[in-house]
Amino acid sequence: MQIHRAKHILVSPWHIIENGYIAVVNNTIIDVGSIAAASSHLKSNVIDHGSGVIMPALLNAHTHFELSALQGKISFDKGFNNWVRELIKSREECTVGLLCQKAKEAIDAAILSGTYFACEISTLGITKDIFADSDIGGIWFKEYLGSNLIQNDLAQLSSNKIHKKESIAGHAPHTTSPAILNVLKKEAKIANLPFSIHVAESTDETEFITTKKGSWADFLKERGIDTSLWGKSRSPVQHLDDIGLIDNLTLLIHLLNVDTADIEIIANRQAKPIFCPRSNFNLHKKLPDIPLFLKYGLKPALGTDSLASTETLNMFDEMLYVAKNFPAINPSEILAMATTNSADALCFSKIAGTLEKGKIASFIYLPLDLTHKNLSDSIISIIDYRDEQQINT
């Protein structure tokens, strides 16, 4: 048994213990509490981390490590369609070796910055082994898009390991046919695994879904994708609901262009909203209406998206960005978006997100003195913490 002690233990975004400890056996938390109240045998076996705070490791609910080699190569300010074109071209110019090497480096950097779980979306499939062999937990999603799918190509879904799973993702309602999205969602549902999809990200997407016309329709035509059977709908979220894609295991990524009717659908289905605000602002000069989702009782999670659309894969950066842009949101709610809410979205609540008995001992230590601060100010200091080299366990 190991006893990890620190001046503060952040059990959850709503609970900090002063002068506390975590007892760990076989990488599982067996007890959490305050040193003063602990029995004497606990006091003899202590690893004292110091005057900082031990807190749960962070979970990134949406990223593409696979695109890390594109960092700095794509312009954010020439419109979304141009970004997509540059991304495809830039990715084609990279060797698989380079894409893999940069993905590995990005995973290592994420771990160093306190993220121990992630949802990796892989279009090319090349990060599967890298993710499986790495120290990061989470879900590796094979992503599909277009209008053709060979059944044999469907990724093998697995949930053998407690902290690492494999599932499937559809790219988006305007890039992937309803028939294929249906097959993909069904497969994920049978395996009882989360299904991920980008939705309501761009105005081009909304135009295409509501009218089947516009620049996106032209773009698909240019790439030889037949969309004649795709149908129209009131909105991208409505479209996904119409084809049976939204339930409590669906991760809806972005949700930039939604109305209250869309949010009601998401709330009724208990789907999981995932926001990537820095990426959204870079590409669309717009932010998701996070307070409105909270008003509907939803528990959004945060993701960074990829280095092709954001500056870092550091979840502290994402949380700080939310805190600065939405000062009215309770800081604990923001930390929850990278811990408890993310864990819930990944179906990892039993093993991660808080430092409670029975969960995996996935925690980080920040050398940060929280003395004399109330809960809200403590959480703000944590979100504002920057020194990657010193985050460790």
Ligand SMILES: [Zn+2]
């Ligand atoms: Zn994405």
